[in-house]
Amino acid sequence: MKKSERERKESVIVDMNDFLMEYGAKKLGNRDDLAEVIYKAAKDDVKGLDTLFKDNGEARERIYKAIGKGFLSDYESDKSADQLDKDSESLVHQAINYLGKHEKDLDNWKFN
Numbered sequence: 001m002k003k004s005e006r007e008r009k010e011s012v013i014v015d016m017n018d019f020l021m022e023y024g025a026k027k028l029g030n031r032d033d034l035a036e037v038i039y040k041a042a043k044d045d046v047k048g049l050d051t052l053f054k055d056n057g058e059a060r061e062r063i064y065k066a067i068g069k070g071f072l073s074d075y076e077s078d079k080s081a082d083q084l085d086k087d088s089e090s091l092v093h094q095a096i097n098y099l100g101k102h103e104k105d106l107d108n109w110k111f112n
Contacts, residue, residue, distance in 0.1 A: 035106035
């Protein structure tokens, strides 16, 4: 993976988590441990977000995964829809891991 590609991927992972944090703040309130709560819900199974937000997968599918899939379709247009779907699932897991490693940074991020 080229450096610029890696930087774009990290940038999209940050965007995915920013949107997830914003969504979480709307659903759960602006709390000091929001990133930790979201990470704990999703670390073993990303579908834990559905239970946490009580939204039938809205955040997971239409926000979190969709952002990653949009990024991948821009940069991997030669892949099949099936492969893009698998790759976007992988990107979601990478984003959750990133969230777990940056909980404190994301919890310090305050939404207006």
